Amino acid sequence: MEEIILKAENMFKEFGATKAVSDVTLELRKGCVLGLVGENGSGKSTLSSMIAGVYPPTKGVMTYKGEEYRPKSVLDARKAGIQYLTQEQGTIDGMTVAENMFLGEEDQMSKMGNVSIKKLNLLARKILDENGMNYVNPKAMVETYSFEDRKMIETARALSHQPAILIIDETTTALSQKGRERIYEIIFEQKKAGTAIVIISHDLDEVQKLCDEVLIMRDGVYVDTLKGDEINAHNMREKMIGRTMEGSYYRGDFECTYEDEVVLEVKDLSVWGIFSDVSFELHKGEILGIGGLSECGMHELLKTVFGAIRPTSGSVTLVQNQVALKNTTVSVKNKVAYIPKDRDKESLFQPTSIKDNIVASSYDKIKKGFFIKPSDEKKLADEQAKKIEVKMQNIEQLIRDLSGGNKQKVVIAKWIANESQIFIMDCPTRGIDIGVKAKIYKLMDTLKHEGISILMVSEEMMELIGMADRIITMKDGRLSKEFTRSKDLSESTIISAIV
Amino acid sequence: MREQMKKMVPVAGLVIMFLLFAFTTDGKFLTRVNLQNLIIQSAITMVAAVGTAFVMAHNNLDFSLGGACALSCVLSYLIAGQNLPLFFILCMVFGIVCGLFSALLHIKGQIPAFMAGMCLMFAGRGVAQSVAANTNMLMVGAASLNNIWFFLLVLLVVVVLGFLIFNYTKVGKYQKLIGTNPKATELSGINVNAYKTIAFAISGATIGIAACLTVIRSASIIGNTGLNLETNVLLALSLGGISITGGSATKMRSAIIGTLIFFILNNGLTLWGLNPDYVDIVKAVFFLLTVTISIDRSQYDMIA
Ligand SMILES: Nc1ncnc2c1ncn2[C@@H]1O[C@H](COP(=O)(O)OP(=O)(O)OP(=O)(O)O)[C@@H](O)[C@H]1O
Ligand SMILES: [Mg+2]
Numbered sequence: 001m002e003e004i005i006l007k008a009e010n011m012f013k014e015f016g017a018t019k020a021v022s023d024v025t026l027e028l029r030k031g032c033v034l035g036l037v038g039e040n041g042s043g044k045s046t047l048s049s050m051i052a053g054v055y056p057p058t059k060g061v062m063t064y065k066g067e068e069y070r071p072k073s074v075l076d077a078r079k080a081g082i083q084y085l086t087q088e089q090g091t092i093d094g095m096t097v098a099e100n101m102f103l104g105e106e107d108q109m110s111k112m113g114n115v116s117i118k119k120l121n122l123l124a125r126k127i128l129d130e131n132g133m134n135y136v137n138p139k140a141m142v143e144t145y146s147f148e149d150r151k152m153i154e155t156a157r158a159l160s161h162q163p164a165i166l167i168i169d170e171t172t173t174a175l176s177q178k179g180r181e182r183i184y185e186i187i188f189e190q191k192k193a194g195t196a197i198v199i200i201s202h203d204l205d206e207v208q209k210l211c212d213e214v215l216i217m218r219d220g221v222y223v224d225t226l227k228g229d230e231i232n233a234h235n236m237r238e239k240m241i242g243r244t245m246e247g248s249y250y251r252g253d254f255e256c257t258y259e260d261e262v263v264l265e266v267k268d269l270s271v272w273g274i275f276s277d278v279s280f281e282l283h284k285g286e287i288l289g290i291g292g293l294s295e296c297g298m299h300e301l302l303k304t305v306f307g308a309i310r311p312t313s314g315s316v317t318l319v320q321n322q323v324a325l326k327n328t329t330v331s332v333k334n335k336v337a338y339i340p341k342d343r344d345k346e347s348l349f350q351p352t353s354i355k356d357n358i359v360a361s362s363y364d365k366i367k368k369g370f371f372i373k374p375s376d377e378k379k380l381a382d383e384q385a386k387k388i389e390v391k392m393q394n395i396e397q398l399i400r401d402l403s404g405g406n407k408q409k410v411v412i413a414k415w416i417a418n419e420s421q422i423f424i425m426d427c428p429t430r431g432i433d434i435g436v437k438a439k440i441y442k443l444m445d446t447l448k449h450e451g452i453s454i455l456m457v458s459e460e461m462m463e464l465i466g467m468a469d470r471i472i473t474m475k476d477g478r479l480s481k482e483f484t485r486s487k488d489l490s491e492s493t494i495i496s497a498i499v
Numbered sequence: 500m501r502e503q504m505k506k507m508v509p510v511a512g513l514v515i516m517f518l519l520f521a522f523t524t525d526g527k528f529l530t531r532v533n534l535q536n537l538i539i540q541s542a543i544t545m546v547a548a549v550g551t552a553f554v555m556a557h558n559n560l561d562f563s564l565g566g567a568c569a570l571s572c573v574l575s576y577l578i579a580g581q582n583l584p585l586f587f588i589l590c591m592v593f594g595i596v597c598g599l600f601s602a603l604l605h606i607k608g609q610i611p612a613f614m615a616g617m618c619l620m621f622a623g624r625g626v627a628q629s630v631a632a633n634t635n636m637l638m639v640g641a642a643s644l645n646n647i648w649f650f651l652l653v654l655l656v657v658v659v660l661g662f663l664i665f666n667y668t669k670v671g672k673y674q675k676l677i678g679t680n681p682k683a684t685e686l687s688g689i690n691v692n693a694y695k696t697i698a699f700a701i702s703g704a705t706i707g708i709a710a711c712l713t714v715i716r717s718a719s720i721i722g723n724t725g726l727n728l729e730t731n732v733l734l735a736l737s738l739g740g741i742s743i744t745g746g747s748a749t750k751m752r753s754a755i756i757g758t759l760i761f762f763i764l765n766n767g768l769t770l771w772g773l774n775p776d777y778v779d780i781v782k783a784v785f786f787l788l789t790v791t792i793s794i795d796r797s798q799y800d801m802i803a
Contacts, residue, residue, distance in 0.1 A: 331688060345683070349684075356747065361689075
């Protein structure tokens with residue numbers, strides 16, 4: 001067995017009445033990869049946050065390199081050699097890439113001489129190049145890059161410090177295939193260099209592939225540790241949920257079923273430099289999947305269909321009333337919903353309550369005359385939050401205190417609350433545990449049978465194959481192929497159409 | 500818990516100050532005349548603060564207040580002369596036009612709203628001073644309304660309306676959503692620019708009302724009409740613990756409590772017989788103190 005580098009014993013963390021982590025003990029070894037799995041809200045991020053100095057444990061002792069370890073802040077932990085890639089966005093808008101990369105380290109830098117912006121930029125350039133990101137400009141504002149690029153910038157920053165411990169919290173599910181593979185490479189290299197690695201992921205195949213050991217949590221409590229051959233999806237699933245899950249969680253049928261009625265027509269849609277001449281029809285009760293590499297333009301395509309990006313040419317029309325979806329207000333008024341990929345930046349109102357987030361698009365529905373009654377807001381939010389089973393204390397709880405998967409449920413609840421008829425979803429199950437995923441798939445199936453249409457982009461091929469009636473693939477900004485739902489459709493067939 | 504306590508700071512400050520001056524001024528503070536004066540003085544600032552809160556909620560600052568107030572008065576006088584009802588209506592109209600002008604520059608011209616406001620502040624002041632240099636703008640008729648009941652009535656209507664719109668309508672709720680996350684607001688199907696414009700229109704309307712009250716109080720329009728209104732309003736709102744970056748933490752009560760703190764402090768210190776020059780220094784210290792305690796720092800959390 002390799003040498004233990006960090007030991008966290010009997011860790012507890014309470015947030016008011018919520019017991020996020022209770023009595024969990026964990027050991028990290030040099031050059032070993034530990035997987036941390038559990039359903040949404042089971043306390044994985046909380047446990048990692050304590051190690052990474054985000055906040056102190058309520059109770060518990062950590063020993064790092066043989067000494068007691070009590071980080072006072074994230075910077076403190078980073079200085080000690082512990083790097084944490086969070087589940088949420090870790091870069092700060094309004095600052096350049098280089099400034100983000102050296103945030104909080106100015107004093108260390110100034111020891112090496114004065115901090116000149118020029119030096120910062122040069123150093124950032126070097127680190128980015130070493131990580132194969134020569135297309136990123138250190139002087140550019142960080143928000144001009146995609147979610148994926150920002151995550152990779154964060155990763156590069158973390159690696160530049162040669163960490164002794166690297167914690168990766170649900171980063172891979174936010175990435176395209178290419179980005180994911182890059183992360184796997186990084187993990188492999190770091191492992192060889194003797195770094196202790198923690199991986200938090202809901203992709204159990206990925207966990208199985210990468211981890212030497214897997215620690216399973218449920219409701220903040222330690223369940224079991226799996227080693228070697230014991231690590232497989234079946235075992236992990238069973239321990240996470242506390243019961244066996246039967247069969248697959250996708251749609252049960254393999255028929256391509258939708259009505260003839262076309263509800264949404266996209267015609268020759270182009271956004272200069274991103275995608276061009278995209279045309280398709282969405283039918284009533286259809287789940288239409290779009291697959292491709294992250295840079296193929298599919299994310300922007302969804303935004304354009306929703307009216308958030310102005311197309312250079314082409315049109316998006318609601319067939320029933322011939323309304324053109326030219327901005328988001330028109331779309332929402334006509335019961336079109338959009339669930340963005342970048343949840344934290346584009347769909348959540350972080351410092352507000354679950355209630356405020358759920359009712360944000362439904363005021364027209366609940367207002368009486370000019371005024372909105374607080375009791376109506378409460379009723380609607382409560383109904384929707386309970387229906388989709390958000391794990392919460394009550395609807396007045398702040399959204400930023402929810403676990404990742406529960407945040408996503410709130411976003412979906414918001415659009416069901418205003419009775420949307422067309423759902424545009426960008427990676428709807430990103431960062432969601434298998435239990436919730438199964439619920440969301442079931443919900444999509446129910447919506448479909450109620451005659452609601454879903455346009456879904458996904459980077460998970462199995463999700464597309466499992467859920468969509470039709471799959472359209474995109475490559476370099478153009479539609480490449482179309483597949484109809486069938487038993488025989490395989491992942492490799494689709495991948496060959498997108499790369 | 501700490502959050503709860505922070506929220507209480509402005510209220511506690513108000514109560515403590517009230518009691519302090521009530522007991523240390525030999526009863527001068529609590530006389531009817533003094534309290535009436537206090538209300539009349541606060542009214543103009545409070546009315547404007549109620550409107551400004553809408554603009555601050557969506558994370559903008561309105562610096563046009565004083566200039567826009569003077570401009571509305573002068574233009575209305577030039578058109579309406581001594582015709583009081585027409586003068587009042589025009590004041591409101593010009594107030595709203597000033598608000599819309601800021602919104603237009605901010606949204607279509609894509610410049611920060613406070614810059615658009617400053618441009619109005621200087622332009623309005625310039626116009627008022629040049630007109631006042633050649634014209635004697637007396638409004639004797641307005642003086643008949645200069646009594647406590649009229650001021651109380653206007654104040655009550657504005658505060659109640661402001662409170663209702665801010666907390667129980669789309670207009671108010673959307674301002675707070677925009678201030679919290681403009682991108683997510685847009686992607687929720689809310690017309691961000693339209694609702695920002697409405698906030699400026701509301702702010703403009705309260706400037707118009709403030710302008711009417713100013714004229715009623717002084718029975719004339721001079722080059723310095725409405726001077727420092729913007730600073731007073733921003734100070735008052737800050738004393739009331741308003742969230743400087745807007746969003747869900749913005750509360751209408753900041754406008755009311757803040758204005759009262761501001762004027763009670765002014766009034767009490769003067770009753771103590773403090774040299775007016777020192778009054779400003781004490782105000783500055785007090786400002787620093789309350790703001791340091793009660794300001795919402797959540798937006799800095801990420802960096803810490
Ligand atoms: N700052 C906080 N204040 C209050 N409650 C919190 C806070 N942070 C987390 N929690 C609660 O603690 C529990 C554990 O959350 P945590 O984020 O650790 O879950 P997780 O296992 O990472 O879930 P996910 O897979 O969804 O990311 C949840 O019930 C969550 O609501
Ligand atoms: Mg988490």
